Amino acid sequence: MSVNPRNHNAKRSPLPQVDDCQGCGVCCMHMGYPPYIEGSPTQAAEKYWIDLPEHLRSELVEYRNEYQHPKQGELDGPCFWFDQTTKLCKNHEYRPSVCRDFQVGCNDCIDWRKHFGIKTRVANPE
Ligand code: SF4
Numbered sequence: 001m002s003v004n005p006r007n008h009n010a011k012r013s014p015l016p017q018v019d020d021c022q023g024c025g026v027c028c029m030h031m032g033y034p035p036y037i038e039g040s041p042t043q044a045a046e047k048y049w050i051d052l053p054e055h056l057r058s059e060l061v062e063y064r065n066e067y068q069h070p071k072q073g074e075l076d077g078p079c080f081w082f083d084q085t086t087k088l089c090k091n092h093e094y095r096p097s098v099c100r101d102f103q104v105g106c107n108d109c110i111d112w113r114k115h116f117g118i119k120t121r122v123a124n125p126e
């Protein structure tokens with residue numbers, strides 16, 4: 001029997017709900033370093049790279065120059081800017097666009113949290 005999505009009387013499943021990143025940070029755990037679009041012959045540099053203060057830019061370039069990439073099939077470690085004690089980005093106001101675009105509570109966010117064992121509140125849609 002098929003389910004009619006417009007049948008509001010049907011029993012609906014509780015929805016996982018994430019309101020903020022408090023105590024999480026798992027999407028920063030395998031980034032290696034802040035993934036800016038720095039510009040190439042075919043792609044313009046992103047605004048947040050252009051606006052990055054010089055001391056952060058030079059520190060990041062130096063870190064990347066020494067960065068040991070993981071072996072094939074392995075993941076990068078925590079982002080250079082991720083504070084593992086507070087679980088926060090150390091330079092949140094300067095983070096790249098990809099970090100801004102990743103929405104709290106999106107499907108990938110919920111999947112990452114589940115994978116890393118971070119509890120996610122379950123809300124009933126009623
Ligand atoms: S996985 Fe979701 S809740 Fe956790 S830090 Fe990333 S966006 Fe925030």
Ligand code: SF4
Nearest residue numbers: 028034079082089099
């Ligand atoms: S730049 Fe900040 S928000 Fe982006 S991955 Fe690194 S720690 Fe996370």
